Amino acid sequence: MKIEEVIKATTPMSLPKKIILNIMYTQNVIGESFSEIAKAHDLSPEQYNVLRILRGQKGKPANMCVIQERMIAKTSNTTRLVDKLLLKELVTREVCPDNRRKMEVAITQKGLDLLKILDPVVDNHEAKFCNNLTEKEQELLNELLEKYRNV
Amino acid sequence: MKIEEVIKATTPMSLPKKIILNIMYTQNVIGESFSEIAKAHDLSPEQYNVLRILRGQKGKPANMCVIQERMIAKTSNTTRLVDKLLLKELVTREVCPDNRRKMEVAITQKGLDLLKILDPVVDNHEAKFCNNLTEKEQELLNELLEKYRNV
DNA sequence: CTACAATATTTGTATGTACAAATGTAGTGT
DNA sequence: ACACTACATTTGTACATACAAATATTGTAG
Numbered sequence: 001m002k003i004e005e006v007i008k009a010t011t012p013m014s015l016p017k018k019i020i021l022n023i024m025y026t027q028n029v030i031g032e033s034f035s036e037i038a039k040a041h042d043l044s045p046e047q048y049n050v051l052r053i054l055r056g057q058k059g060k061p062a063n064m065c066v067i068q069e070r071m072i073a074k075t076s077n078t079t080r081l082v083d084k085l086l087l088k089e090l091v092t093r094e095v096c097p098d099n100r101r102k103m104e105v106a107i108t109q110k111g112l113d114l115l116k117i118l119d120p121v122v123d124n125h126e127a128k129f130c131n132n133l134t135e136k137e138q139e140l141l142n143e144l145l146e147k148y149r150n151v
Numbered sequence: 152m153k154i155e156e157v158i159k160a161t162t163p164m165s166l167p168k169k170i171i172l173n174i175m176y177t178q179n180v181i182g183e184s185f186s187e188i189a190k191a192h193d194l195s196p197e198q199y200n201v202l203r204i205l206r207g208q209k210g211k212p213a214n215m216c217v218i219q220e221r222m223i224a225k226t227s228n229t230t231r232l233v234d235k236l237l238l239k240e241l242v243t244r245e246v247c248p249d250n251r252r253k254m255e256v257a258i259t260q261k262g263l264d265l266l267k268i269l270d271p272v273v274d275n276h277e278a279k280f281c282n283n284l285t286e287k288e289q290e291l292l293n294e295l296l297e298k299y300r301n302v
Numbered sequence: 303c304t305a306c307a308a309t310a311t312t313t314g315t316a317t318g319t320a321c322a323a324a325t326g327t328a329g330t331g332t
Numbered sequence: 333a334c335a336c337t338a339c340a341t342t343t344g345t346a347c348a349t350a351c352a353a354a355t356a357t358t359g360t361a362g
Binding site: 303305308309311312314315316321323325328 | 336337338344349353355358361
Binding site for chain 1: 152153154158159160161162165167168169171172173174175176179181182183209220221222223224225226274277278279282286290291292295296297299301
């Protein structure tokens, strides 16, 4: 469906407006699809995101500001996200011995196991949207998005 | 900046994953930029969205479900969005005489005036991101996004 | 006409987000 | 040592979102 039909526009729109709406709406479609996946395992998308970042640390714990800077939505409240993950025993949180201002957050085995289960589901979710595009088109889309974003 | 640098990825990612993260992150960048614009006029992005939909009605009032289906984020709570706009006297809300289950929401002159002020700012915001792309590339990006989304 | 399903909207509740202020710790200059 | 600034995180508050349940109205089958 074209974006004009999605929002049932009555008058023609400029190309820049169509692109913006298309990106906003596409993100929404992706986000809702991913929400379902995460929710089925009692995670919010942002909680999943934190777990993924912690696994990327390969054993090393991450402190709060490291997590924050690696998140997609930079304005999330990391403290409360980690609180929720703690309750589910998917992460640990300890004061950093070298610098007591910092916290060391690490993923637990239970957290790693959960990610392992989710991996193929997430891969499939990511691949699903690319089904209609050739490899060449995928590369092009990726390049255009980066060019577009870097104002 | 490439998306790998944005999220400071340590290991290489698949193209489908890069595209998804790129769309999510780009939406975030656009959204935060637009939030500032809306906020400067005491509107949330979704409140602006409702006003824009109501103006598109060209005088005809819209009922709640019409507003809902034209919004980008379909899960917003339209009742409470309209509540906020009512308080600012940017819209009116009345029971529909033909069907008392429905509400008729219409934009006021004050609302139209506000949109008029915002129009050039929003146009500029939309155009800004396209600056790096040729007309041809813009068309291509738009087409690829629609192809991508329609799973 | 009555009971029941369908439609349109509102409300309640839990959760998430945005942002400012507060807290606690570390580094720096005097 | 002292005051001061910078840093890292947490907390408070208002607002937004997700989703189920409640309310009110209309349409419909028997």
